[in-house]
Amino acid sequence: MHDVAAHAAHHGPPTSFIRKHVFSLDHKVIGKQYYGLALVAALVGMALSWFMRIHLAWNSAAIPGLQLLSKNGAPGGVMTPEYYLQLMTMHGTIMVFFVLTTAPFAAFGNFFLPIQVGAEDMPFPHFNMMSFWVTFAGFVVLMASFFTGDGPTLGGWTQYAPLNAVGPVGGPGQGLGVVLWAASIALFCVGQLLGALNFIPTTLDLRVKGMSLMRLPLSAWGWFITSCMGLTAFAVLMPACILVILDHVAGTSFFVASNLVMNDQLLPHSGGSTLLWQHLFWFFGHPEVYIAIVPGIGIVSHILITNMRKPMLSQRVLIYSMGALAVLSYMVYGHHMFVSGMNPFSSLAFSFPTLVITIPSTIVVLVWTFSLYGSKLRINSASLFALGFISMFVSGGVSGFFLAQPSIDIMLHATYFVVGHFHLVMGVAAMFGIFGATYFWFPKMAGRMMNETLGKIHFWFSFAGAYCIFMPFHYLGMAGNVRRYSTFVDDFLQPLIPVHQFITVAALITGAAQLIFVYNLIHSRFWGKPAPDNPWEATSLEWSAATPPPWDNWGGKHPVVYHDPYQYGVQSSVGDYVMQASPEQVKTEHEEK
Amino acid sequence: MAKFFAITIIVIAILSAIPILRHTWVAPEDISTHGALIDEQMSETMAEAGISFLAAQFILAFFIWKFSNPRPDAKLKNFPGGAKGLVIAALLVVGIEVMALGIFGVKAWANVYLTPPSADAMPIQVQAGQFAFYFRYPGPDGKLGPIHPELINEGSQNYYGLDPEHDPDSRDDIVTAEMAIPVNKEIHLLMHSKDVGHSFYVRELRVQQDFVPGLDVSLHFTATKVGKYEIVCTQLCGLGHYNMKAYLSVMSQQDFDDWMKKEAAMQ
Numbered sequence: 001m002h003d004v005a006a007h008a009a010h011h012g013p014p015t016s017f018i019r020k021h022v023f024s025l026d027h028k029v030i031g032k033q034y035y036g037l038a039l040v041a042a043l044v045g046m047a048l049s050w051f052m053r054i055h056l057a058w059n060s061a062a063i064p065g066l067q068l069l070s071k072n073g074a075p076g077g078v079m080t081p082e083y084y085l086q087l088m089t090m091h092g093t094i095m096v097f098f099v100l101t102t103a104p105f106a107a108f109g110n111f112f113l114p115i116q117v118g119a120e121d122m123p124f125p126h127f128n129m130m131s132f133w134v135t136f137a138g139f140v141v142l143m144a145s146f147f148t149g150d151g152p153t154l155g156g157w158t159q160y161a162p163l164n165a166v167g168p169v170g171g172p173g174q175g176l177g178v179v180l181w182a183a184s185i186a187l188f189c190v191g192q193l194l195g196a197l198n199f200i201p202t203t204l205d206l207r208v209k210g211m212s213l214m215r216l217p218l219s220a221w222g223w224f225i226t227s228c229m230g231l232t233a234f235a236v237l238m239p240a241c242i243l244v245i246l247d248h249v250a251g252t253s254f255f256v257a258s259n260l261v262m263n264d265q266l267l268p269h270s271g272g273s274t275l276l277w278q279h280l281f282w283f284f285g286h287p288e289v290y291i292a293i294v295p296g297i298g299i300v301s302h303i304l305i306t307n308m309r310k311p312m313l314s315q316r317v318l319i320y321s322m323g324a325l326a327v328l329s330y331m332v333y334g335h336h337m338f339v340s341g342m343n344p345f346s347s348l349a350f351s352f353p354t355l356v357i358t359i360p361s362t363i364v365v366l367v368w369t370f371s372l373y374g375s376k377l378r379i380n381s382a383s384l385f386a387l388g389f390i391s392m393f394v395s396g397g398v399s400g401f402f403l404a405q406p407s408i409d410i411m412l413h414a415t416y417f418v419v420g421h422f423h424l425v426m427g428v429a430a431m432f433g434i435f436g437a438t439y440f441w442f443p444k445m446a447g448r449m450m451n452e453t454l455g456k457i458h459f460w461f462s463f464a465g466a467y468c469i470f471m472p473f474h475y476l477g478m479a480g481n482v483r484r485y486s487t488f489v490d491d492f493l494q495p496l497i498p499v500h501q502f503i504t505v506a507a508l509i510t511g512a513a514q515l516i517f518v519y520n521l522i523h524s525r526f527w528g529k530p531a532p533d534n535p536w537e538a539t540s541l542e543w544s545a546a547t548p549p550p551w552d553n554w555g556g557k558h559p560v561v562y563h564d565p566y567q568y569g570v571q572s573s574v575g576d577y578v579m580q581a582s583p584e585q586v587k588t589e590h591e592e593k
Numbered sequence: 594m595a596k597f598f599a600i601t602i603i604v605i606a607i608l609s610a611i612p613i614l615r616h617t618w619v620a621p622e623d624i625s626t627h628g629a630l631i632d633e634q635m636s637e638t639m640a641e642a643g644i645s646f647l648a649a650q651f652i653l654a655f656f657i658w659k660f661s662n663p664r665p666d667a668k669l670k671n672f673p674g675g676a677k678g679l680v681i682a683a684l685l686v687v688g689i690e691v692m693a694l695g696i697f698g699v700k701a702w703a704n705v706y707l708t709p710p711s712a713d714a715m716p717i718q719v720q721a722g723q724f725a726f727y728f729r730y731p732g733p734d735g736k737l738g739p740i741h742p743e744l745i746n747e748g749s750q751n752y753y754g755l756d757p758e759h760d761p762d763s764r765d766d767i768v769t770a771e772m773a774i775p776v777n778k779e780i781h782l783l784m785h786s787k788d789v790g791h792s793f794y795v796r797e798l799r800v801q802q803d804f805v806p807g808l809d810v811s812l813h814f815t816a817t818k819v820g821k822y823e824i825v826c827t828q829l830c831g832l833g834h835y836n837m838k839a840y841l842s843v844m845s846q847q848d849f850d851d852w853m854k855k856e857a858a859m860q
Contacts, residue, residue: 082832156829162806163789163831170789171723171831257807259742261754262723262788266743274790274806308660310669314676339792341805344706348699355691362687365649366679372656374670376663379595387657391602394649395609398642405694407631407701408638410801411620414792414827456594464601471609475618480796482827485835492621492796492823499618569669 013551023133025125026551030132031111032445034102037136038434041098043518044143046511048091055079057497057504059487073151073172082172084486085154089173090142092157093181096288097188098139100426103434104295105230106135106195109223111445113199115542116220118208118559118581120552122198131198135191142184145177153177156484158285161255161277165247166269169262179248182241189238192230199227208541210561214315215580217540217565218305221319222298225326229287229294232330237284240277247272278337286333289426290325293393296433297322297364300386303440304368306538307383308375309576311566313367321367324360328353338406339413347406354404361397365390381455382536385436388463389429395467396425399474414484417477420470428466435462435517442521443535447548448528454520458513465510472499537577540565544581595661599654606650610643621797624818624843628799630701637697641690705800710813714781717772720753721784721791721804724833726824727752730767730853737783738763745787752787767856773842775849776819782812792828795841803828816843 014020024030051063062077073083110128114121122128145152153173155163159181168175203216203224216224243254247269255277256269301318305311312318334342334350368390377383399421402408412418435458442450481488481496488497534543541561545553559581570586572578578586612618623632672679718729718737731737739762744754755763774780784793786804793812794801797820802812826837844852 080832081835085829085832085834154829154832160790160829163829166789174831260786260788260806261742261745264746264748267788272807274808310671312676313672313679317676317680339801340803341808341810344702347706348702351698352692352695355695356688358691359683359688362683363680366683367676369649369653369656370672370679372653372660373672374668375660376667376669377595377657377661379598379661384598387598387653390653391605391650394646394653398646398649401638401642401645401691401694402635404691405634405638405698405702407634407698407705410631410702410705411635411796411799413801414794464605467605467609475612478620479618480620480794482794482825484829487835489836496618 023129025121025129027110027114027122027125027128028445028549028553030128031107031109033132034107034110034135037132037139038099038103038107039518039521041094041102041139045091045094045099046514048087048094050508050511051079051087052084052091053500053504053507055084055486056488057501069146070151079486081486082154083151085156085484086152086173086177088484089154089156089181090146090152093142093185095427096157096292097185098135098142100292100430101192101288102135104299104430104437105223105226105291106131106192108219108299108434108437108441109199109226109295110195112441112542113220113223114202114206115545115549115553116217116540117202117206118211118541118554118561119202119206120554123201123206124198127194128198131191131194134187134194138184138187138191141180141187145173145180145184148180149173149176151177153181155181158281159244159277160281161244161274162257162260162269162272164244164277165253165255165272166260166262166267167248169265169267175248179245182244186238186241186245189234189241192234193238196227196231196234199223200231203227208558208561211541211580215561215564217298218301218312218315218318219295219298219540221322222295222301225298225322226291226294229291229326229329233284233287233291236280240280240284244277275337275340275342278340282333282336283330285336287326287329289422290329292426292430293433294322294325296389296430297325299433299437299440300389301368302540303382303386303436304371305566305568306440306536307378307380307386308372309378309568310371310375311564311568312371315564315566317363318367321360321363325357325364328357328360332357335404335406335409338409344406351404351406354400358397358400358404361393365394365397380439381450381452381459382436382440384456384459384463385432385439388459389432389436391463392424392429392432392466395471396421396423396429400425411480412477414482415477416473416481416483419483420473420477423473424466424470428470432462435459438517438521440536441542442524443531444542444545444547444549446525446528447531448524449531449535450524450528451520454516458516458520461510461513461516465506465513468506469503469510472503475499534579537575539563539567539577539579541580544579595657599658602650602654602657606647606654610647613639613643622818623799624797624816624820624822625799626815626817627701627704630704631799634694634698634701638694641694645687705812705814710781710811711779714779714813715774716781716783717774718783718785719772719793720787721793721826721830721837722752722787723789723831724826724837725770726772726793726826726837726839728769728772728839729753730769730856732765732767732857734762734765736762738766740785742787765857767853767860769856771840771842772824773844773849773852774816775846776816776843778846779813779815782814783809784811785809789830790828791826791830791837794825794827795822797822798841801827816841819843819845
């Protein structure tokens, strides 16, 4: 396999500005481009959530400047009900696709997977470049819907049929807005498929000499398993989006049933299936949850081990658990559809695998937690976010006990309980993975250290803030507070408005604290302390590369791997660890058997 | 820093649990015959999820407290039993726990969805459309007339597209904007969507079911307490979604009969 690795880079060092920084074939530049895209998308998504939260808590409040975004959607800065839904749809779409998928998987995976396996690059650099630029085009198309026609679609990030296919008669944004949404997501899917086509052979074929599969760091396993999921999940969503577009522009009726009436007019569609969209969407949608979180599981394991100064209790168990999560994720998707009108026996059939998926999740948490026992835990920004990830993953995970059961779902479906659940387990936990990864790998990516004090301040605000925002969501849901309402006009929701106001204040403060991170990121990029090659005394191959790594990662000298990925707690010439690429023979106490 | 973090985790875990233990925000009182099982299932799940949540956070906090920034001469140790013990614990404890929840929960689900309505259940049709519910009672003949979508006209208040001139079954159908039902009488709700996806959610009844355009689904329940309750749409259906609601009035049989007479006279 090392021969393949040696010949993996089909491109020479770039010379022009465009090839270096724009249409780059270098996986590291592409990784940074993905990171930049995710950062911009996250800031947009966060701003949208601020607007929504202010509107929910103080319904008639004018939000200064919002009218500039849409004169009709926010006359005088006060949001209309339809504009609320449009912003909500964009928030969900941007966050799920362009942040939670791109940052942990595409950004860090692109940058570090080839380095962690010892390769010079991915096997298909042109596909890799296309992967980013197609994704970028998807983002531009999505953003364009803010400024075209009657604005973005209001159908939610799940875009349920037939509202997604009936056209402009469905409401603002349901014509051009939906077409742009579906086109954007189809492009995104193409980008991720191209990415998966690179990640899988990188892992399987480009490993350097000595790098057996079991010697891969857990982060590399996370990206590899995620790319396998992406290959199948995005391959289903992409055609589904194309079918939606066809329903709009080609007169087909894939998702619109016969005899539907809107505005007293019979719709010119017949024979489509409403539930077909839900099946296609959730066949993608549930694995997507794991596409967002499995890279985080790998990254957090990697960060924790480095800072515990000892390997996990079992590397193998963690890898198998991630694999089990990936496989089961396809068998549970129907739990989103318990009350959708599908056969009630199907609900039971989907309920049990959903409950079973609790087991590998629990194993992962137990292995993390009990590996802390007897460790020499170092507290820094990266490890704080990694430990925070565990706390959030648990908090978001236990609410899954409820939602996995069809009978309880009757009460909690489409309430804020669900919103709280997925924000904690998929949103906040994944974001903590991204933050942890940033503080951990920034020195290698940028060649400079980030400011630790600012990092810790950022952590405290984020950790306490996320709980203040998302725990009350569960209480609201238990009281029956339904989601996707722009205004709580219903009598029974009035007593809950103070809770919404508390959440809004927490969201504004926590959101503002994220600007500390942005400042730290930008300031450190240019003025941070220069980083040594291995600031965390870590073992995996990325820390053997120069800082920042040269275009071929290794300066023409390929590493050879001599050890398991996490040889800590040993006595070597450099300290309590031995790097994978070090030929030094040490007595290892923790080798995986 | 690590000790402060451990304390923060514990404080957050306890603060999170307090509203649950104090029942600060809970679902309103159940008024259905099937809801008690759902509530019971909810309580059992809350107990198990709550214990798991607190235990996991406390152990995490304890280990962070105990094992961070150790003395330089501290020795690394592994948890006795290693990963094997943890895997067995996860399989046995959590596996059995969640499977038990799943198996016991089947009964609560079956009560609503896997049992047919009784023969004397009262049929009521509900039609959802952007952004209102309309209810149809079959009248004295016990039959609902056919829907002609092309005849639906909100202006002339023909919400269902009925054609009483040609369809005798439609002539005595009673269409209302409010849903009234007699207390302690099983209702067989026939759910029809006029346009896009909607949902029928009454918290007090422990009922939530989506409407599927192109596919009529049904539901059955019995309300046990007289009162007025809100029916809300929970499936995003368009710009007026937040305001799509109707009222459910549970009445004594006598009041219901009177109400029905009044509505029939207004058709």
